Every structure is written in C-alpha cells, then in structure tokens.
Amino acid sequence: MGKTILETQNISKYFHDPLTIQVLKEVSFSIKQGEFISVIGKSGCGKSTLLYILSTMDTDYQGKLWIDGELMMQKKEVDLARIRNKKIGFVFQFHYLLNEFTVLQNVMLPGLKLSEHAAKEVEHRAYEKLKILGIENEALKLPNQLSGGQKQRVAIARALINDPLIIMGDEPTGNLDKKNGDIVFQIFKELASSFNQTLLIVTHDNEFAERTDRIIEMEDGKIIKH
Amino acid sequence: MRLKLLANISRSLLLARWKQTLVAAIGVTFSITMFITLLSFMSGLNDLLDGLIINRTPHIRLYNEILPAQKQAVDLVPSFHHYYNFVRSVKPKNDLLQIRNSEAIVNSLAKDSRVLGVAPKVTVPVFYNIGNIDLTGIINGIDVEAEARLFLFKDYVTEGNYIDLKNIPNSIILGKSAAEKMLANIGDMIQVTTAKGNPIQLKVVGYFQSGLQEIDKVQSYCSINTAQKMLGESNTYITDIQVKLKNILQAPQLSNEYAHLYDTEAVDIQTANSQFETGSKVRSLISYAVGITLLVVAGFGIYNILNMMIYEKMDSIAILKATGFSGLDVQRIFIGIALFIGIFGGLLGLLFGFGLSAFIDQIPFNTAALPTIKTYPINYNPSYYIIGTVFSILTTYLAGYFPARKASKVDPVVIIRGK
Numbered sequence: 055m056g057k058t059i060l061e062t063q064n065i066s067k068y069f070h071d072p073l074t075i076q077v078l079k080e081v082s083f084s085i086k087q088g089e090f091i092s093v094i095g096k097s098g099c100g101k102s103t104l105l106y107i108l109s110t111m112d113t114d115y116q117g118k119l120w121i122d123g124e125l126m127m128q129k130k131e132v133d134l135a136r137i138r139n140k141k142i143g144f145v146f147q148f149h150y151l152l153n154e155f156t157v158l159q160n161v162m163l164p165g166l167k168l169s170e171h172a173a174k175e176v177e178h179r180a181y182e183k184l185k186i187l188g189i190e191n192e193a194l195k196l197p198n199q200l201s202g203g204q205k206q207r208v209a210i211a212r213a214l215i216n217d218p219l220i221i222m223g224d225e226p227t228g229n230l231d232k233k234n235g236d237i238v239f240q241i242f243k244e245l246a247s248s249f250n251q252t253l254l255i256v257t258h259d260n261e262f263a264e265r266t267d268r269i270i271e272m273e274d275g276k277i278i279k280h
Numbered sequence: 281m282r283l284k285l286l287a288n289i290s291r292s293l294l295l296a297r298w299k300q301t302l303v304a305a306i307g308v309t310f311s312i313t314m315f316i317t318l319l320s321f322m323s324g325l326n327d328l329l330d331g332l333i334i335n336r337t338p339h340i341r342l343y344n345e346i347l348p349a350q351k352q353a354v355d356l357v358p359s360f361h362h363y364y365n366f367v368r369s370v371k372p373k374n375d376l377l378q379i380r381n382s383e384a385i386v387n388s389l390a391k392d393s394r395v396l397g398v399a400p401k402v403t404v405p406v407f408y409n410i411g412n413i414d415l416t417g418i419i420n421g422i423d424v425e426a427e428a429r430l431f432l433f434k435d436y437v438t439e440g441n442y443i444d445l446k447n448i449p450n451s452i453i454l455g456k457s458a459a460e461k462m463l464a465n466i467g468d469m470i471q472v473t474t475a476k477g478n479p480i481q482l483k484v485v486g487y488f489q490s491g492l493q494e495i496d497k498v499q500s501y502c503s504i505n506t507a508q509k510m511l512g513e514s515n516t517y518i519t520d521i522q523v524k525l526k527n528i529l530q531a532p533q534l535s536n537e538y539a540h541l542y543d544t545e546a547v548d549i550q551t552a553n554s555q556f557e558t559g560s561k562v563r564s565l566i567s568y569a570v571g572i573t574l575l576v577v578a579g580f581g582i583y584n585i586l587n588m589m590i591y592e593k594m595d596s597i598a599i600l601k602a603t604g605f606s607g608l609d610v611q612r613i614f615i616g617i618a619l620f621i622g623i624f625g626g627l628l629g630l631l632f633g634f635g636l637s638a639f640i641d642q643i644p645f646n647t648a649a650l651p652t653i654k655t656y657p658i659n660y661n662p663s664y665y666i667i668g669t670v671f672s673i674l675t676t677y678l679a680g681y682f683p684a685r686k687a688s689k690v691d692p693v694v695i696i697r698g699k
Contacts (some may be wrong), residue, residue, distance in 0.1 A: 106693045111602060132606045139604020146696055150599035154296040164603040166285045212603065224696070 056087025059219050059232075059252060060108065065117035068102055077103050079275040080117070085220065085254060091247035092263040093256045101256045102224055106270070108254070109142055109222055110134045122219055139168050143213025147225040149205040151197035157184070157208050158193040165215040176215070183211040187241060203234030210241060221245070223255040227262060239265065252262035286609055290616035293596075297589060301617075305625035307578040308676065312629020312668050313623035314638060315571030319664045320637040322567040326560040332491055333553050335432045337521030338399070341552075342544045344379055347373045377403075382518035385542050394526055394534065399426035401520040402507040409471040409479070410462050414548045416497045417458060419472065422509020429604045430524045433501075435652045440466050442488020446456050446505050452482040452506075455496035456489040472510075480510050518563035575671050579679040582621055586614060586683035590690075597687055598695035618680020619673065626672030630665050 061084040070074050077100040085091060093101045108119065110126055113134070119126040122141060126134070138144075151160045158180055165176035184190040185188040187207040191199075197205055206226065213221050223242075227235035241263055246267070247250040255266070263269050272278040295303050303606070319424045348370040354360055372583070379385065384398065402421035407414035427433040436444045437453060445451050452472075454464060464470050471480045482502065490496055493552050502510075508517050519625040525531055531548035539546035550557065597610055641658040 085397070102697060106697070109602070111691075112693050132608065135601070135604050135606035135609075138602065144602050148595075148603075148696075150595055150602075150696075152596050154292040154596075163289075163600075166610075167282070167604050169282060169285075222521075233469075 056250070058084050059087050059122055060085040060254075061120045062108070063118040065107060065115055065119065066106070066151070067100075067107065067112075067115040067122040068091055078107070078115070078276050081275075081277055082117075085221075085279060087252055088246065090242065090253045090267040091255070091270060092266040092268075093254065093270045093272060094258060094260060094263045097258070099272045100275040101272050105222055105254070105256050109135060109144065110138055116130055139164055140216055141219040143216070143218035143221040145206070145209050145213050145221065145223040145226040145275065147228040149209040150200075151205055151208055151212075153197055156196055157189070157200070158192050160197065160208060161211045161215055164212060166183055168216050170216075180211070180215060183214045184208075186244075187211050188215075201234075203230055203237060206230060206234070207241065210238070213243075220252040220254060223253065223257075225257055226255060226258065227259060235259075235262070281355055282609075283612075287616055289600075290613050290620060292622060293589065293593065293613070294617055297311035297592075300585050300589070301381045301621060302439050303544055304578075304582045304621045305628070306573075307581040308622055308672055309624025309629040309632060311571070311578040312672050313624050313632040314574050315635025315671070316630060316664055317636045317640065318567045318571055319564075319667075320633070320658045320660060321656065322563050323642075323659040323661060323664075327659055328657040334528075334549065336436070336490065337549050338431070339525040339528055339551065340457060340535045340538060340546055340550050341517060342379065342385070342521040342523070342538060342542060342546050344377055345545050346377065348372050354455045359368040366673055377519050379521060379542075379544055380520050382521065383516055385521060385544075386518075389521065389538075394530060396526050397426060398595060399423050399430055399522045399524075399551060400504065400518045400601050401522055401605045402504055402511070402517060403519045404507050405475050406472045406510075408458065408462060411684065415458070415461065417472070417500060418435065418509070419452070419500050419502055419507060421502055421504040421510075423504050429514065432469045436488055436490055437486045438489045439485075440673055444485040445501060448483060448485055449480050450480070450506055450509075451485040451502065453486040453488045453501045454484055455499045456487045456498060459484065459487050461497070461593070472493065474510050476511070478510065478512060481487040482506070531688075559691060571578055571668075572671065575675045578625075579675040581677050582618055582679040583683060586618060586680055587619070587686075590614065590683050592694050594633050594689075596693035600694040600698065610690070611684045611688035613675065614684035615680045618676045618684070622676025622680075624677075626669055630668055633665075633668065636659075641665070 058106040063082050064077060064079055065078055065082070065118055067078040069077055078274075079115060081104060093105070095101045103112070107115050121137060124137075126137075151157075152163070155163070158177065161180040161183060164174050165171065165179060166173060172177065181190055181193065184193055187210060188227070189204055189207050189211070192200055192204060192208075197208065200208065206229075227238050242253055242255065243265070246253055269279070270277055335407060339410060351607060352365070352367045352370065354365045354367060386398050386400055387396050400423055404419045404421060406419050408417050422433070424433070424443065438456065440453065442453065445453055452470070454462070466484055468484050468485060469481050469680070471479055471481055488496065488499070488501060490499070498698050505515065508515055511517065525534065528549065532550055535546040535548035538544075600610060601607070637658045637660065640656050643656050645653055645656045647653065
C-alpha cells in the first residue's frame with residue numbers, strides 16, 4: 055500500500071437550520087494512495103456531507119483534515135480553490151458540463167486554470183484522457199449533443215485532467231441506467247488498477263460498493279465499519 | 281494567461297446569451313449616443329447664444345458717465361480740508377462724455393501684452409428724419425477695420441459691403457429694422473440730425489442685423505471720422521474705448537486697473553452680461569444631469585441582465601468553483617462581462633453620438649434673428665467623448681460589481697447538493 059494521502063481526525067459537523075443537529079460525529083479515518091473506496095449508508099447518514107468536507111468546499115466543521123500531509127484548517131478560500139484544482143477531481147451525480155463550451159474545452163478548463171502546462175499541452179492531455187474513456191471522437195461536440203452516459207464520462211475526463219491525488223464521486227452512477235452505470239464502474243476500476251488512481255465514491259448502490267476494494271459504512275454520522 | 285482564460289470564459293458566457301447582451305449593450309449605446317448629442321448640441325447652442333453677446337461686446341469698455349464730479353472745487357482748497365463743505369444743486373458738466381487724452385490711452389493699450397486689440401468708438405445720439413417724422417437712434421462711429429477684426433462686424437452686415445463704410449465718405453450702414461421703417465434702399469441718401477441740431481446727409485451702403493430687433497431699430501454705423509464730423513468735434517473726440525483681451529477671464533481685474541490708470545469708468549464683460557454665464561452653466565448642468573440619468577438607467581439594465589445570467593448559470597458557477605476557480609476568479613468573469621457590454625456599447629455610442637451630432641449639424645436652421653447661422657449649432661468638443669467613455673465604463677463596472685460579487689459568494693455545496 056502507498057502513502058497516506060488523506061486523513062481526518064475527529065471531524066464533526068452541525069446543521070443549525072431549523073434545529074441544531076449533529077450530522078457528523080467525530081469521524082476519523084485515512085485513505086492511502088491507490089485505494090478504491092466506496093462510502094455507503096442510508097440517506098441522511100452524513101456520507102455526502104462528509105464528502106464535501108473532504109473536498110474542501112465545505113469549511114464549516116470541527117476537527118482536522120489533512121490532504122497530502124497539509125492541514126486544511128485556516129486556509130484561505132483562494133488556497134483551497136488551488137488545492138481542489140490540483141489535487142482533487144470531482145464527479146457528481148449530475149455532469150455539470152458547461153453548455154457554452156465543447157467537450158474538449160470542458161475537459162481543458164481546470165487544466166488551463168492550473169496553468170502548469172501550455173494551452174497546447176493541456177489540449178493534448180485532454181485528448182489522452184478522452185481516449186482513456188473512449189470518447190475522443192466526441193471531443194468537438196457540445197455537451198448537449200451527447201448521451202447521459204457520455205456526459206458522465208466527459209465529467210470523469212475533466213476530473214482527471216490535472217492528474218489529481220484523489221477522485222471524489224458523489225453518486226456518480228445515480229443518474230445512469232444499469233448499462234451506463236456499469237461502464238462508469240469499469241472505468242473507475244480501470245483507473246484504480248492500471249493508473250493506481252485513488253478513488254473515494256459515495257454511493258447507495260450496494261452492488262457497486264461490493265465490487266470496490268474497501269467499503270466505509272456510515273450510520274447516524276458515525277463510521278461503523280471501515 | 282489566467283486573465284486570458286477568465287476573459288475567454290466571459291466571452292463564451294456572453295456569446296451564449298448574445299441577445300440579452302445585445303439588449304444591454306444597446307441600452308448603453310443609446311444613453312451614450314444621447315449623452316454626446318445632447319452635450320454637443322447644448323454646448324453648440326450655448327456658444328451661439330454667448331457668441332451673440334461675447335462676439336459683439338468688448339471685454340472691457342472704457343467710457344465716461346455723465347455724473348456730477350466726485351469732488352467739488354471747494355474740497356480741493358487746502359484751507360477747507362478740515363471742514364464739512366456743503367454744495368447744493370450740483371450739476372454735471374457738459375463735455376464729460378469725451379475721454380480725455382484718448383489717443384495716448386489707445387496707444388498705451390495697444391502696447392499692453394495682455395490686450396488683443398483696441399477699437400475706439402464715438403456714440404452719437406441722433407434723429408433719423410423721414411419727411412416730417414423724426415425717429416430717435418444712435419449712430420456708432422467705428423474704426424471699421426478694428427471692429428471687423430475684433431468684433432466680427434462683417435458677419436452682421438447682411439447686405440452691402442462693410443468696408444464701403446470706410447471707403448465712401450459720409451456713408452452709413454443702417455440697422456435692418458430702422459432701414460425698413462425709412463424705406464431706405466442701398467444707395468439712397470438719408471438725413472439725420474444730431475442732438476445739437478446739425479443736419480447731415482448720409483449715403484446708405486449696407487444693412488446691419490444684430491439678431492436683437494430692439495437694437496436694429498435704433499443702431500446704425502458710420503466711420504469714426506464721419507461721426508466726429510457730425511458732432512463738429514476734432515479727430516481726438518472719442519466716447520468709448522473697446523478692449524478685447526487675450527484671456528477673457530482677466531477682464532474684471534484689468535477693468536479695475538484701467539479705470540484707475542486712465543481715470544475713466546470701465547466695465548468688464550462678466551459684470552455687464554452676468555446673466556449669460558449663468559444661463560450657459562444651467563444649460564450644461566441640465567445636459568449632464570440628463571446624460572448621466574440615461575447612463576444610470578442603462579446601468580440598471582446591465583445589473584438586471586447580469587443578475588439573471590447568474591441565476592441561470594448557478595450550476596456553471598458551482599462547477600467552476602468545485603474544479604478550482606476561486607471566488608475572485610468568478611467575480612472577474614462576471615465583471616468582465618459587464619465591462620465588455622460597457623466598452624462595446626460605449627464605443628458604439630460614441631460613434632452614433634458623433635453621427636447624430638453631424639446629422640443635426642446639417643439640419644437647416646434659418647432665423648432672421650441670427651443672420652450668420654445656417655444650420656443647428658454643434659460643438660464637437662473631444663472632452664464630451666472622453667467623459668462619455670469614462671462614464672460608460674464606470675457605470676457598467678458598478679452595475680457589474682454587485683451581481684459579480686454575489687456570484688463569487690455562491691456556495692457550490694448548496695447548488696450541487698440541491699440537485
């Protein structure tokens with residue numbers, strides 16, 4: 055097993071509206087390089103909430119979070135944005151592609167934002183990612199010309215563009231039919247085995263979860279099994 | 281590189297909603313067009329109306345008023361200095377209208393480096409004799425060339441040649457309305473009588489039209505020599521010395537100086553015509569107020585459209601933030617959109633404003649009161665274009681700033697979890 059890339063210590067979170075409820079109760083765990091993890095649990099058990107805290111987008115929590123050895127507490131919004139840009143790739147239930155841009159441009163956007171490579175190089179890399187996902191022929195189409203499964207694959211390519219430390223998914227197959235869901239799962243599996251990509255996927259599809267390397271099960275804001 | 285990326289995103293969002301964008305830009309274009317046209321036209325009109333007075337009025341006029349002497353003879357006697365001297369029934373002297381030592385004053389003024397030119401004048405109150413009827417009038421004896429050079433005399437002579445006044449002895453240029461009353465054609469002889477009763481025959485060589493009918497009814501012009509001859513005075517007799525300065529703003533100060541130096545009365549143009557400056561200022565103020573109001577309205581249009589765009593683009597904003605764009609980046613994207621609308625709309629507005637001004641400049645505008653004006657007046661002052669540009673950028677920036685700040689504060693978690 056590789057080194058630890060993400061670690062939490064006693065993360066708690068409260069929702070205050072309409073009543074104060076503790077949704078996460080001192081969650082502590084760690085993720086190692088190359089792990090393919092799924093987070094399961096009933097609706098409202100706090101698994102998505104946990105994911106958004108781990109993604110640095112939600113900063114309203116107690117406890118400690120380290121990503122790649124860096125403590126996330128007290129960091130400025132701009133720095134967190136840069137960490138998300140460079141180290142985290144997202145796949146959501148909905149694809150969130152920008153309809154004004156072509157598939158290729160959508161994939162390139164986070165890469166251009168990072169600007170570690172020249173635009174030409176980013177474009178080349180975007181093509182490579184699209185090729186891994188088998189949709190390089192759709193590169194110049196607009197997102198609304200693609201099928202739902204294809205859109206989700208573009209979203210995965212976008213998540214991969216900056217070679218992130220970890221890919222986080224919030225029900226990435228939730229909106230897809232069985233066939234497309236399987237394709238997406240196969241892609242994740244392939245990324246994990248061939249590219250040693252770390253993945254953390256929130257799902258309530260137990261069949262999906264059983265095929266991953268490690269399952270974190272949550273109940274009432276606590277991890278009950280990992 | 282990063283700014284270029286943000287600008288690209290702005291542009292794509294703009295083009296995706298190009299109809300809305302166009303409407304917003306047209307709002308800015310319209311307001312800038314009106315702003316430029318309004319100011320150019322207003323200021324052209326101001327210049328015209330001011331010109332009516334300023335072109336024809338000396339910056340400083342030196343003259344003598346018929347006034348009782350300030351100090352009576354008894355006050356000058358040393359032995360009576362410590363007494364209260366009461367002199368009753370003081371009357372002004374007869375010959376006080378004449379400026380004493382006028383030739384020396386004219387020469388000295390002509391040498392003053394602050395003075396553009398000097399034109400001496402003799403005012404003669406007369407009666408125009410038409411058969412049995414006498415009409416009162418005033419004949420100005422003028423230095424024809426100086427008057428033409430300094431006070432645009434030529435522009436106001438609507439018929440006949442102004443220089444004939446100098447070349448033909450005993451000639452007169454009649455006020456247009458006075459000539460109509462006398463049925464005097466060019467080439468006719470008319471008779472006038474001075475206040476002292478001397479009759480004199482004068483040949484009409486032209487008509488004069490100032491634009492102010494009351495003046496044209498009474499005023500006429502002849503050469504300074506003719507006027508002196510009519511009065512039976514020597515060629516040093518001058519009643520007014522008109523001074524045109526290089527800088528009109530110095531007039532009040534210099535008028536004081538000259539009044540002391542030459543021991544005459546002096547009045548400056550600002551004091552004599554203060555109402556015109558006030559009128560111009562108020563008119564400019566109104567034009568600016570209307571122009572800026574139009575821009576503010578256009579600003580609200582931009583504000584609305586950006587607000588709508590942000591609601592529509594919540595998902596895009598959320599994903600941009602999720603994939604590593606900071607709040608500041610998002611804010612810049614939307615301010616970029618606003619600025620693009622402002623700059624594009626503003627530039628078009630400048631062009632259209634110039635076009636509309638040029639068009640108004642071609643519309644015929646003939647009025648008997650303003651003989652030199654053939655079309656509506658326009659002032660193509662570049663400063664209006666600069667102000668228009670600055671205002672269009674400023675208002676669109678402000679209109680974009682608040683929606684953009686709202687966009688920068690969008691919480692991606694709320695949007696993404698809300699799905």
